[in-house]
Amino acid sequence: MTRRARAEPPGDDDEWLRPSPKLRTVRRLEVAAATVPVVIVAGVVTGLLVGLGFALLAAALAVVAGLVLDWFVARRVSAWAYRERADDLLVRRGVMVRRLSVVPYGRMQFVDVTAGPFERPFGLATVRMHTAAAATDARIPGLTGPDAARLRDQLARLGEAQAAGL
Amino acid sequence: MTDAPTDRPGELGGAVTSNLSAQPVGDARPAAVGIGGRTGGPLEVATGDWHRLHPLSPVIRGGRSLIPLALVLAPAALGFGTHPHGAGGGGSGSQLSGHAIDLGVAGVVILLGVVSWIVTRWRIEDGALRIETGLLRRSSQRYPLSQVQAIDTVRPALARAFGLAELRVRMGGATGKHGRLAYLTVYDADILRARLLALAHGVDEDAPPPPERVLVSVPPARLAWSILLSRSGLASLMVLAGLIAGAFVAPDTVRPLIGVFFFPIIAILAISWRRFNADYRLTVAEAPDGLRLRAGLLETVAETIPAGRVQAVRLTEPLLWRPLGWCRLEVDVAGKEKRRGEDPATSRPLRPVLPVGPRADADWLLERILPDAAPALAEARRPAGRAPHRVRLKAPLRYRNLSWGHTSTCVATTTGRVTRTTAWVPLGKVQSLRWADGPVQRRLGLATVHLDTAGRNIRAALRDRDAGEVERALTELTEQARTARRTAGHQTAGR
Numbered sequence: 075m076t077r078r079a080r081a082e083p084p085g086d087d088d089e090w091l092r093p094s095p096k097l098r099t100v101r102r103l104e105v106a107a108a109t110v111p112v113v114i115v116a117g118v119v120t121g122l123l124v125g126l127g128f129a130l131l132a133a134a135l136a137v138v139a140g141l142v143l144d145w146f147v148a149r150r151v152s153a154w155a156y157r158e159r160a161d162d163l164l165v166r167r168g169v170m171v172r173r174l175s176v177v178p179y180g181r182m183q184f185v186d187v188t189a190g191p192f193e194r195p196f197g198l199a200t201v202r203m204h205t206a207a208a209a210t211d212a213r214i215p216g217l218t219g220p221d222a223a224r225l226r227d228q229l230a231r232l233g234e235a236q237a238a239g240l
Numbered sequence: 241m242t243d244a245p246t247d248r249p250g251e252l253g254g255a256v257t258s259n260l261s262a263q264p265v266g267d268a269r270p271a272a273v274g275i276g277g278r279t280g281g282p283l284e285v286a287t288g289d290w291h292r293l294h295p296l297s298p299v300i301r302g303g304r305s306l307i308p309l310a311l312v313l314a315p316a317a318l319g320f321g322t323h324p325h326g327a328g329g330g331g332s333g334s335q336l337s338g339h340a341i342d343l344g345v346a347g348v349v350i351l352l353g354v355v356s357w358i359v360t361r362w363r364i365e366d367g368a369l370r371i372e373t374g375l376l377r378r379s380s381q382r383y384p385l386s387q388v389q390a391i392d393t394v395r396p397a398l399a400r401a402f403g404l405a406e407l408r409v410r411m412g413g414a415t416g417k418h419g420r421l422a423y424l425t426v427y428d429a430d431i432l433r434a435r436l437l438a439l440a441h442g443v444d445e446d447a448p449p450p451p452e453r454v455l456v457s458v459p460p461a462r463l464a465w466s467i468l469l470s471r472s473g474l475a476s477l478m479v480l481a482g483l484i485a486g487a488f489v490a491p492d493t494v495r496p497l498i499g500v501f502f503f504p505i506i507a508i509l510a511i512s513w514r515r516f517n518a519d520y521r522l523t524v525a526e527a528p529d530g531l532r533l534r535a536g537l538l539e540t541v542a543e544t545i546p547a548g549r550v551q552a553v554r555l556t557e558p559l560l561w562r563p564l565g566w567c568r569l570e571v572d573v574a575g576k577e578k579r580r581g582e583d584p585a586t587s588r589p590l591r592p593v594l595p596v597g598p599r600a601d602a603d604w605l606l607e608r609i610l611p612d613a614a615p616a617l618a619e620a621r622r623p624a625g626r627a628p629h630r631v632r633l634k635a636p637l638r639y640r641n642l643s644w645g646h647t648s649t650c651v652a653t654t655t656g657r658v659t660r661t662t663a664w665v666p667l668g669k670v671q672s673l674r675w676a677d678g679p680v681q682r683r684l685g686l687a688t689v690h691l692d693t694a695g696r697n698i699r700a701a702l703r704d705r706d707a708g709e710v711e712r713a714l715t716e717l718t719e720q721a722r723t724a725r726r727t728a729g730h731q732t733a734g735r
Contacts, residue, residue: 174675206694207671238725
């Protein structure tokens with residue numbers, strides 16, 4: 075709580091919504107999908123070149139790297155949060171570099187909802203709000219299907235109601 | 241080459257006087273009809289009729305690819321004319337077939353150009369410009385004029401020779417295309433541009449073009465010096481001087497080096513030339529419908545940025561220019577990034593309004609573009625606007641230049657390690673605000689707020705400020721941006 079206390083504009087902390095807990099599983103699977111091939115390749119290559127002992131060592135190192143990565147990813151997942159205010163959407167993320175985006179609904183150009191191959195089996199989706207500025211970074215991953223649809227419609231409605239020209 | 245600069249002021253003057261002379265009479269139509277009869281051009285645009293581009297368009301369009309070809313062919317053709325019996329019979333035969341292929345290619349290029357000319361037509365309808373083109377895949381593009389970001393008149397050297405110009409209508413979308421009418425006669429292009437702008441502002445489309453006032457013009461000598469004094473200019477000069485000096489002292493050791501440095505130097509020269517060409521005699525004029533920029537040596541570009549389309553303004557003061565008191569002022573307009581194959585001179589979203597000039601000129605222009613810029617900068621210059629002392633630990637070089645200030649409509653930020661950069665963003669143009677702090681910043685109790693705009697090249701950020709101050713600023717700026725957005729919206733709706 076103290077960690078991000080400075081980052082927030084005034085308001086009730088309860089209003090912050092978080093991605094689905096299933097996002098943690100999705101990210102864990104993604105890390106596993108990246109780690110397992112590395113473990114196998116590292117083990118087999120060192121096994122063929124050096125010997126069995128080193129092969130186990132290499133594989134163990136790769137596993138440890140995967141676990142460390144998983145820890146980082148878990149921290150990042152728990153840092154995501156968003157909040158819908160009357161005039162703008164707040165998106166908070168990041169652990170090492172913490173970021174908070176304030177995107178007024180009136181600036182929205184379009185919303186896109188994507189579901190990656192790992193997200194789809196869990197019924198999760200990523201909602202992203204685009205403005206005319208390329209630097210705008212308002213992405214919320216790991217929303218459940220109904221949540222994503224609700225947010226998309228809500229953003230579209232508010233965006234239209236408050237639309238401002240360039 | 242020598243006569244190019246001399247004929248240019250006259251031409252500029254001509255364009256200005258044609259606008260001015262139309263003004264007191266208050267009626268551009270009678271004169272327009274006379275010339276319209278001659279060209280069959282777009283002077284009855286208001287009626288919504290379809291128009292074609294100028295018949296010479298395919299020649300000019302293909303011209304760029306054909307010029308090198310013509311350069312190759314011309315001597316050979318002349319050679320065949322004067323010496324029908326070439327030195328080697330077989331050689332000339334194969335040359336002949338080679339030229340036949342070249343001619344064939346040229347023919348196909350021209351034929352395609354003619355077909356594209358035949359199938360292209362355009363008109364003005366319901367406050368939009370509509371361009372239809374394509375033979376097999378018809379495409380019909382509609383450019384709503386109320387969303388125009390800028391209108392450019394581009395005149396490549398070849399088009400200038402024929403008195404033609406291209407009209408380019410820039411739209412705001414990140415993925416959208418620009419509307420291009422290539423080519424019209426210069427006269428038609430001028431009238432059409434005035435009419436499109438009038439429509440863009442919701443004024444009566446037959447209204448005479450508003451009078452304009454020249455604000456600033458940049459003398460070529462100053463521009464040349466500024467390019468020489470830029471980092472790349474100075475570096476290439478030093479390398480060149482080194483090579484020449486070396487060539488006299490120890491020719492043998494220098495010879496291989498020439499090969500190494502040859503292409504980089506050519507590239508730098510090309511870039512410098514392009515900059516010189518693009519900013520040559522840049523003139524900024526103010527008209528009620530927006531800022532008019534004119535520039536160019538061989539290829540001339542005249543662009544109009546409608547009032548209120550400037551997303552951000554940047555002032556840069558490179559170290560080498562500072563003793564001379566020079567600076568560079570650029571404005572950012574919404575639109576897509578540079579597309580491949582487009583001229584960098586005409587597709588850049590960042591327009592130098594003042595490629596190089598004294599600070600007083602920049603301030604004077606700034607006041608015209610963003611009236612609130614000076615008070616915002618004055619805020620930044622106050623002690624409270626400067627970065628906290630501890631920032632020296634994190635950004636020792638940048639520390640001196642970091643500051644920010646704002647008024648209720650405009651934010652000014654300064655940054656830069658060696659080159660001092662000042663950026664202004666009107667709060668009504670802010671697309672989103674991003675707060676961020678890194679691990680080092682957190683330890684020092686600092687944070688940064690970025691202001692995102694639809695422009696592509698100007699970054700404005702309240703960098704490395706005290707965390708508490710940043711939090712207040714974020715709330716305040718969000719609030720003020722909302723107010724600014726609403727008032728801007730009301731103004732547009734009122735028009």
